[in-house]
Structure formats: structure tokens, C-alpha cells
Amino acid sequence: MSAAALIDEAARVRLAAGVMLRHDRRRGQWMLMAPERLLVLDDMALAVLRACTGAEDEVGGAIDRLAAEYDAPRGEIAADVLDLLNDLRNKGYVAA
């Protein structure tokens, strides 16, 4: 067996089974709730997850929107987004 293919701009991603995005008022933090664990999200991770998992299109489309929204070079945004998504997938928070 070989490792799973990396998530690229053509992939569609979703939250993995048992994973939910939640805001915890007590701590004032957004987090991913997952089986027996959770991940506190910073602003960038939250924006990426909303753009990539809430949409009907591929990751590339989400990168376009994020680049426009943050007025940042698309190449830099794309690298950050793909790194983050692959890391979250390896930890079981998102699925492609």
C-alpha cells in the first residue's frame, strides 16, 4: 500500500466523519471537535476550513476566493492552504 495522494487544488475536501466545527463561548475560541480530541483553530485555519469545506467546488476555487478576500499573492495562499489541509487530513480532521 502506498500513502494517500496529497490533497491538491483539484481535490474536494470535507470534515471527516465525527468532526464538527464549533465555537466555544466559554473559551472564546473556534475549534474542531473530533473523536476524543479537539483542535483549537486560529483565524487563518478557520478561514481556510470555512472556504474549503463549506463550498461545492474544488480547493482551487477556495484558494481563489481567499486570495481575493485577503488581497494576497495567490501562490502564497495556495501553498499555505494545501499545507494546512494535508496536515489536517493526516490528523484525521478532514477527508478528501
Added chain:
Amino acid sequence: MTCALPSLATAAAEPAPPFAVLAELTHRCPLRCAYCSNPVTLEPASAELDTATWKRVLDEAADAGALQVHFSGGEPCVRKDLEELVAHATEAGLYSNLITSAVLLDADRLARLKAAGLQHVQISVQDSEAEGADWIGGYRGGHARKLETARRVVDSGLALTINAVLHRHNIERVNAFIDRALELRAGRIEIANVQYYGWALENRAALMPSREQLLTMDAAVRARLPELAGRLVVDYVVPDYYARRPKSCMGGWGRRFMNVTPRGRVLPCHAAETIPGLSFETVFDRSLSDIWRDGPAFAHYRGTAWMPQPCQSCDDREEDWGGCRCQALALAGDAGAADPVCELSPSHAAVALLRDRDAAALGTPWRYRGG
């Protein structure tokens, strides 16, 4: 409630809220695994909290700031009110995990639990094939039922974790456990080398793997991690007695978890009742928030002020939080000592002797849980 030990709590600040509550609904279980970490004196059904009290406890858990509840036991599915409790947890805003042997979890029940808001099911597996698994669990036909239920969990869209419990009698099949988890399309596998509490501590000489077995297993797991990336999350617990530094037990005493026993005692960890001199409040004494904030058992080993040497001057003291108090008691005779699993502990050499003696005791029969 009073604490017989001198108070070492110096922190005036409120502790950060707990992340999760372990709800041990019952000690009853159809399986009889000799490595069970439940206490050797099991609570009878007649002592268990009733439905209304558990609902109140779940509300109090959410009030205390907990985000998740782990329904555990024993086997939580023996409770007829499990669906009702999961639904209540969902209403309270808690994320529900079910930690189960799965042999009592049929299709109708699973559907009802999902409708009640359950998110995740963790199923223990005793071996890679039925014959060994049913022998280890002491329950004929159990393995086949587990596999059937595991498939149903994934088909229903819930998250599945396979809990592979390893010891002398199955550690050589770690690859087959991983293959099983992949075949079942689990999202996660816990490669859980037995930890020696409760029944497992009693049966240590029947369970302890050899160093050679351990090294073979460790190499096999590490060799497979690259190919598993993105397919299966691996939580790998190195066996305590072969470690050089202790685990951060419960993520630190009174830092992340509260445990509520079947009869309603509120503990910092599920084996804490073994520690003499600590006194534990119950859900009938005060709210979980109050117990978490300043309950004597929680305050006693919270933070670093209680620590002896070598922990007190150790750079890792806020990484491992001194390791496990119950293990310090079991192995050094003092719950306030450094975890003897740590190579810096003065008792570490004695742990190696115990381990090697038990690992060499081949042919030692175990005593099944409850037997």
C-alpha cells in the same frame, strides 16, 4: 469532605475548565478481559446512578466547561438509558463518544444512538482473528459481532476508532490489527499496549511482553506510519514499563479530565480510588464545577507545587506533569513520588526488575475479570 493529606495546593488562580468528562455508567460488562483497568472490586448494578442523576451530571459537566463526554464503563450499552443520556448530552452541547465492546450494540440501537447525536464509536478488539480474540475477551462469538458492528458504524456515517489492546499473547499480530482497522475503514486506531491498573495489575505476570516482542512491535508500527498517513490516524501508546520517560497521564492531574464512577464518585482519573488518603467527593456533595475548582483530590496533585525531586527541577515537569500518580503508588509505594517509569526516578531500576521477572513468567495463567 476533608482530605487527610496536607494541602499542597498553592494556586490561587482558577484552574482552566476541563475538556472532557468520562462517564463510567457501569462496571457491568459481558466481556471478561484480564487486562481490564476497572477496579478489582467492581460496583454492583444496584449502586449505579439513576438516569435523572446522570442527566444532572451531564448538565453540570457542560456548566463546568467540558466539551466532550466519553460514555464508558464497563460496557455502557448494558444501560437501558444510554440513548436517553446521549440525547441529553447533545442538548447540553456536549460531543458524545461511546467506548464499547460492541457485542451488545445491534443495528436498531446504533440507529437510535446516532439519532440522539452520538458522533463517535470506539470498539475494542482483542485479537486479529476470532479464536484468539474470543479467548482473550472470555466471550464466545464476540469478535464476529464486533466486526459486524464496526462495519455498521462506518456505514452509518459515524466515526470509528479501533482500540487494539496489545500484550504478550497478541503483540506479534500488530500488523494484522492495523490491516483489520483499514479493512473496517476506521478513521483511527489506538495501538494500546496494556497499562497496568486494576485487573491488569493483578494479571501483570500473565500479560507483560518481552523486550524482544516489544522491539519487534515498535519497529513494525514505525515502519507503517508513512503509508498510513492520510488513511488511518494512529494513536500509539508505548508500554509504560519499557519507557524511559513517563506518559503525561490524563494530560496532567486535574487539567483536562474528570471521571465520574458508576456510583457517582468524582475522580481525577479512573484509577485514583486506589490512592489511600485522598478523599473523593460525589455528585451528591457538590457540583462538578465546584469539585473541579477546589475539590481536595483534584487540588492535591494539580500543577507542579506538589512535585518531589527529580520532577521539581525537571525541564519536562509541565510536559509529563510527573507521570501517573496511581503508577507511582503501585510501583514506588507513594502516590506523591515521581512516576518510577521515569529513568530519573530512584525506583526506576526496581521497575525494570519487576518487568523482566513478569516478562519471563511465561505460562502464568490470567484471572479473567470478575472471575
